[in-house]
Amino acid sequence: MRALIIDRVSEVIASGLREFGVEVDIKILPSVDELKELLPDYDLLIMRVDPKIDREILDTAAKRVKMIAVCAAGTNHIDLEYAAQLGIRILNAPGINCNAVAELTISKMLDLSRFTMEGNREVQEERIWNKYKYTGHELKGHVLGLVGFGKIGSRVAHLAQAFDMRVLAYDPYVDAAAMEEKGVTKMETMGELCAASDYISAHTPLTGETRGMIATKEFEQMRDGTILINCARGGVVDESAAKAALTSGRLAGFSTDVLENELAGKGLGDNAKLESNLFGTKGFTVSPHIGGSTHEAYDGIGEHILSGVVEFYGLAQKAK
Incomplete structure (x- = not known):
C-alpha cells in the first residue's frame, strides 16, 4: 500500500x-x-x-x-x-483543532480592540512612541455574537466568558436549551444577532447556505463600531461588503484568517501570492489560514x- x-x-x-x-x-x-x-x-x-x-x-x-x-x-x-x-x-x-481556532479568535479580538498591530507597526517602522493614540476597549462587559455554535463556537464562548463577555449565538441547528446550558443566549435571526453584538465571530462551514451570509444586509443591521472576526472559511463573509462597512465606519475592525480566493485553481505553494481588495483598508488585518496551526x-x-x-x-x- x-x-x-x-x-x-x-x-x-x-x-x-x-x-x-x-x-x-x-x-x-x-x-x-x-x-x-x-x-x-x-x-x-x-x-x-x-x-x-x-x-x-x-x-x-x-x-x-x-x-x-x-x-x-x-x-x-x-x-x-x-x-x-x-x-x-x-x-x-x-x-x-477547536481550541487552536478559538484561541486565535480571541487573539484577533484583543488585537483589534487594543490596536496592537497598528501600534507595533508604527513603533518599529516609524519609530513613533505615542501611548495616547491607541485608546481601545476591554472585552469585559461587551457582547459577543457567534455565527455558528459547533465545537469551535462553543469553545470561543467559553473563553469569552472568562473575559466576562456576554455571549449570544445564531445557529438554526442548535436549540436554545443546549446553548443555555453553556451560558449562551440563542438569537433566532442573524438580524437580531447583528443588532445586539459588539463583536461578531463566524464559526460555520462554507456551504451553499452559509456563503455570503455576512453581507451588506447584515452590515447594515450592525451597530456602528462593531468588530468582525472570520476564522471559519473564506466566502462566509462578503469581502466587498466588508470593505464598504470598514470604510463607512460601521465596522471598527475586521480580522480574517481566510480569504475568498485562497483556494487558487492551480494550488497554493509556499509563499503564494494572493490579492484582495481589503488589503490596505484601515481596520483590516489578516493571517494566512493559521487557525488550526499549532x-x-x-x-x-x-x-x-x-x-x-x-x-x-x-x-x-x-x-x-
Whole structure:
C-alpha cells in the first residue's frame, strides 16, 4: 500500500503508517498538474485544504485511491458528491483543532480592540512612541455574537466568558436549551444577532447556505463600531461588503484568517501570492489560514487520521 502526503501535517501520520508497512511519500503542495500525474500510483491521499479536489482530480484519483484523508475540519474544497459516486471515502477531522481556532479568535479580538498591530507597526517602522493614540476597549462587559455554535463556537464562548463577555449565538441547528446550558443566549435571526453584538465571530462551514451570509444586509443591521472576526472559511463573509462597512465606519475592525480566493485553481505553494481588495483598508488585518496551526492541534488531528486510515484499510502493525 502506498500513501501520498501533500501538505505539512503531523509526523504522527507518516511514522504511524510506516509502522503498519505503508510506503509513504511526501510531496508538499504540488500543483494540480503534478498531483494528477502522481495520484494513479497511490492508494491513499493525505492533505489539508489545498488544492481544490474537483471532478478532474477525482477521476485521476479513482484509478487507485480509495480514501482522501483531510487533516482539517472543512471539506468544502472537495466535490463530495462525486467522490461518493466514485467510491472514494473522505475522512476529515472535525472539532479536533477547536481550541487552536478559538484561541486565535480571541487573539484577533484583543488585537483589534487594543490596536496592537497598528501600534507595533508604527513603533518599529516609524519609530513613533505615542501611548495616547491607541485608546481601545476591554472585552469585559461587551457582547459577543457567534455565527455558528459547533465545537469551535462553543469553545470561543467559553473563553469569552472568562473575559466576562456576554455571549449570544445564531445557529438554526442548535436549540436554545443546549446553548443555555453553556451560558449562551440563542438569537433566532442573524438580524437580531447583528443588532445586539459588539463583536461578531463566524464559526460555520462554507456551504451553499452559509456563503455570503455576512453581507451588506447584515452590515447594515450592525451597530456602528462593531468588530468582525472570520476564522471559519473564506466566502462566509462578503469581502466587498466588508470593505464598504470598514470604510463607512460601521465596522471598527475586521480580522480574517481566510480569504475568498485562497483556494487558487492551480494550488497554493509556499509563499503564494494572493490579492484582495481589503488589503490596505484601515481596520483590516489578516493571517494566512493559521487557525488550526499549532503543534498540539496537528498531533491531535494526526492521531485521528492515522486511526481512521488503519481502520478503513484494515491495516495490521508490522512485527518488530
